[in-house]
Amino acid sequence: MSQPVDLGFGISLIDLYDLQTPHRTGAYVFREEEVTIIETSESPSIPYLLKGLEALSIDLRDVKNIIVTHIHLDHAGGAGLLLQHCPNARVFVHPKGMRHLADPSRLIQGAKAVYGEKFDALFDPIVPIPEDRLIVKEDGETLQIGKDRTLTFLHTPGHANHHFSIYDEKSNGIFTGDTAGVFYPQLLSYGVELYLPSTSPNQFDPEAMQTSLKKFMAFRPERIYFGHFGMSTHVQGVWEQLLRWLPIFVQTGHEIVNEQKDQSFTEKTEAVFKRLFNIIQTFLRKQQVPDDADVYKLLQLDLQVCAMGLVDYAENKKR
Incomplete structure (x- = not known):
């Protein structure tokens, strides 16, 4: 501890x-x-x-x-x-x-x-x-x-x-x-x-x-x-990053929901997770962060939950 x-x-x-x-x-x-x-x-x-x-x-x-x-x-x-x-x-x-x-x-x-x-x-x-x-x-x-x-x-x-x-x-x-x-x-x-x-x-x-x-x-x-x-x-970096990443997250949710209309909620969520994870991993690779860095365990957990919220939001918007 x-x-x-x-x-x-x-x-x-x-x-x-x-x-x-x-x-x-x-x-x-x-x-x-x-x-x-x-x-x-x-x-x-x-x-x-x-x-x-x-x-x-x-x-x-x-x-x-x-x-x-x-x-x-x-x-x-x-x-x-x-x-x-x-x-x-x-x-x-x-x-x-x-x-x-x-x-x-x-x-x-x-x-x-x-x-x-x-x-x-x-x-x-x-x-x-x-x-x-x-x-x-x-x-x-x-x-x-x-x-x-x-x-x-x-x-x-x-x-x-x-x-x-x-x-x-x-x-x-x-x-x-x-x-x-x-x-x-x-x-x-x-x-x-x-x-x-x-x-x-x-x-x-x-x-x-x-x-x-x-x-x-x-x-x-x-x-x-x-x-x-x-x-x-x-603090300024916090605002700039959040305002840059938020539209990327939302757009990813909308894209998957529109592309995979006949898929289940779980399948759409998995697709959003994979796409977001790929985007962030590509970003981190450019920053010289290795693929076996411990942070990826947390990112996987967080992005799986984030993906659920993004699909839920996108589907509610469609309705």
């Missing part, structure tokens, strides 16, 4: 080893007297989060705020389990996500439909959160932490309708969850920075995503804190 990383401004990053993979999901911890955690990943990641808090010498009784950017299980699935260890904490969630944390039965049903027999190993247990420990934040509302830190909640759909992001004035940074895509720090050793949109089903909306990105840009942030994974200070 890696040690928490100090990102400056009183913020630490704990690696949560989603899918038993380093640098996949992380929790951001504000180390003030009112300890605040952004993102929990799923329940199998909670032992890593607890060990990280211990390494930071944080008493679990001092954890006051747990914030989840959205209710997808790789971001919020472990919130209920974490709350059992933090007697004085409450959980902050988008208004459209609150009922699913209080009663996660639909989240569990949906995940089992996708992951089948793998569900227990990946996500179990998903613990309901008592409603009196859930707090909703509307667009533009704030949370004061200690004397000199204010967090502002921004409703940022595109990846999911139940998504908010958090602007931290002190670091001039935004915790973007999945709305600003995925950062692949595994490529930094090759001198490559890669930021790709996250287009998972079934609420992916490219127009809403672009609107949310413009909302981020209006703050002129100096740091982007990604749900997957880590912080980037090359």
Whole structure:
């Protein structure tokens, strides 16, 4: 297990080893007297989060705020389990996500439909959160932490309708969850920075995503804190890459749906995945990234889920 990383401004990053993979999901911890955690990943990641808090010498009784950017299980699935260890904490969630944390039965049903027999190993247990420990934040509302830190909640759909992001004035940074895509720090050793949109089903909306990105840009942030994974200070490069890759992803989805009208959803999804993977691999080869680089395992996982969202979006547009 890696040690928490100090990102400056009183913020630490704990690696949560989603899918038993380093640098996949992380929790951001504000180390003030009112300890605040952004993102929990799923329940199998909670032992890593607890060990990280211990390494930071944080008493679990001092954890006051747990914030989840959205209710997808790789971001919020472990919130209920974490709350059992933090007697004085409450959980902050988008208004459209609150009922699913209080009663996660639909989240569990949906995940089992996708992951089948793998569900227990990946996500179990998903613990309901008592409603009196859930707090909703509307667009533009704030949370004061200690004397000199204010967090502002921004409703940022595109990846999911139940998504908010958090602007931290002190670091001039935004915790973007999945709305600003995925950062692949595994490529930094090759001198490559890669930021790709996250287009998972079934609420992916490219127009809403672009609107949310413009909302981020209006703050002129100096740091982007990604749900997957880590912080980037090359903010302009983040925007440029996302706005370049997003139309490529969407166009690929439309092309496959139009070309393969008689194929099943699964066959279309596989075709979108293969075409996108080929496009990105060609791009990375030009950057001298070898074909056996570890990042490809993550890219395959992410692009398979992205492909599902792209086919779903393209088919809904046709209808």
